[in-house]
Amino acid sequence: MQSFKSIIFFVAAIGIYSCSKAQKQKSANMGKNSSLIFPQGEKITNKNFTGTAYLKMLVEADSVNPTAVGNVTFEAGARTKWHLHPGGQILLVIDGVGFYQEKDQSKKILRKGDVVKCPPNVPHWHGASADSGFIQVAVTNNQKGATVWLEEVTDKEYNAAYHQ
Amino acid sequence: MQSFKSIIFFVAAIGIYSCSKAQKQKSANMGKNSSLIFPQGEKITNKNFTGTAYLKMLVEADSVNPTAVGNVTFEAGARTKWHLHPGGQILLVIDGVGFYQEKDQSKKILRKGDVVKCPPNVPHWHGASADSGFIQVAVTNNQKGATVWLEEVTDKEYNAAYHQ
Numbered sequence: 001m002q003s004f005k006s007i008i009f010f011v012a013a014i015g016i017y018s019c020s021k022a023q024k025q026k027s028a029n030m031g032k033n034s035s036l037i038f039p040q041g042e043k044i045t046n047k048n049f050t051g052t053a054y055l056k057m058l059v060e061a062d063s064v065n066p067t068a069v070g071n072v073t074f075e076a077g078a079r080t081k082w083h084l085h086p087g088g089q090i091l092l093v094i095d096g097v098g099f100y101q102e103k104d105q106s107k108k109i110l111r112k113g114d115v116v117k118c119p120p121n122v123p124h125w126h127g128a129s130a131d132s133g134f135i136q137v138a139v140t141n142n143q144k145g146a147t148v149w150l151e152e153v154t155d156k157e158y159n160a161a162y163h164q
Numbered sequence: 165m166q167s168f169k170s171i172i173f174f175v176a177a178i179g180i181y182s183c184s185k186a187q188k189q190k191s192a193n194m195g196k197n198s199s200l201i202f203p204q205g206e207k208i209t210n211k212n213f214t215g216t217a218y219l220k221m222l223v224e225a226d227s228v229n230p231t232a233v234g235n236v237t238f239e240a241g242a243r244t245k246w247h248l249h250p251g252g253q254i255l256l257v258i259d260g261v262g263f264y265q266e267k268d269q270s271k272k273i274l275r276k277g278d279v280v281k282c283p284p285n286v287p288h289w290h291g292a293s294a295d296s297g298f299i300q301v302a303v304t305n306n307q308k309g310a311t312v313w314l315e316e317v318t319d320k321e322y323n324a325a326y327h328q
Contacts, residue, residue: 037277038279059279064284067303
C-alpha cells in the first residue's frame with residue numbers, strides 16, 4: 001500500500017513539474033530568443049547601443065508617412081547611448097524590466113504595459129535593467145529629422161537610483 | 165492490480181487536464197477581460213463601431229506630437245465602420261485573429277505580430293474575426309486631420325472570403 005501511494009505521488013509530482021516548467025519557459029525566453037509578439041530581428045551592430053540589443057523594423061518612415069516603428073529587444077544591462085529625436089518618440093513597453101531617463105531627471109523604471117512620450121529634442125536614454133531583458137516598441141516621428149546620437153550612458157548614470 | 169493502474173491513470177489524467185486547462189484559460193480570456201499587455205480601457209459607445217469593442221488611449225496627440233496611440237480590443241464579430249485617416253495609420257496586432265480590408269481590395273486576415281500600414285485617405289475597416297477576439301494598437305497621425313467615418317461594414321462584406 002505504501003509503494004502504491006508512492007507511485008501515485010510520483011506520477012502527480014511529474015505532472016505538476018512538467019506543467020510548471022512549460023509555463024515558466026514561456027516567459028524565461030523573453031529577451032533572449034524572441035519577443036512575445038514581434039520578431040526579435042537582427043543584432044544591432046552600430047555604436048549607438050551599449051551591450052547586446054536586437055532590432056526588428058516593423059514600419060519604415062517614408063515621404064507619405066513619417067512614422068517609423070521598431071521592436072527593440074535589450075538583453076539585461078544593454079541600453080542606448082544618450083540621444084534625441086527632433087520629432088519626439090513614443091515607447092510602448094512589451095515585456096521585461098527597463099529604464100528611461102531624460103537629461104536632468106531621475107531614472108524611471110519601466111514594466112510591461114508602460115508608455116513613455118519622449119518630447120522632441122530632449123536628450124534621453126532607455127534600455128534593460130541590470131538583471132532582466134526588456135522589449136519595447138519605439139514609434140518615432142522622423143518628419144523633423146533623424147535621431148541625434150550623443151555620448152554613452154556611463155555605468156554611474158546607469159546604476160543610479162530610480163523612481164517608480 | 166487493475167484498479168491500481170486505473171488510479172495511476174486517473175491521477176495522471178487529472179494532472180494533464182489541469183495543466184492544459186490552465187494554459188488555455190490564459191489565451192481564452194483574450195478579448196474578454198483585458199489585453200495581454202495594455203489595459204482594455206472603456207467600452208466604446210460611439211456609433212463608429214459594430215459590436216462590442218474597448219478603447220484605452222495610450223498617447224493623446226497634441227500640438228507638439230501629432231501621433232495618437234490607442235489599444236483597441238474587439239470582441240468576436242466586432243469591427244469598425246469604414247473610415248479613413250488623412251495622415252494614415254499603423255496597426256500593430258497584439259493578439260487574437262482579426263481582419264483588415266481596404267476599399268476595392270479583398271479582406272486580409274491578421275494575427276498576433278502582424279503590422280498594417282494604412283495609407284492616407286484610403287477607406288478601410290478592421291476588427292475581430294467571427295470566432296475570436298482581436299487586440300490591436302493603432303498609431304494614428306492626426307497632423308493632417310481627424311479620422312473620417314463612413315458607412316457600416318455590411319454582413320456581406322464582413323463575411324466575404326479573405327486571403328492570407
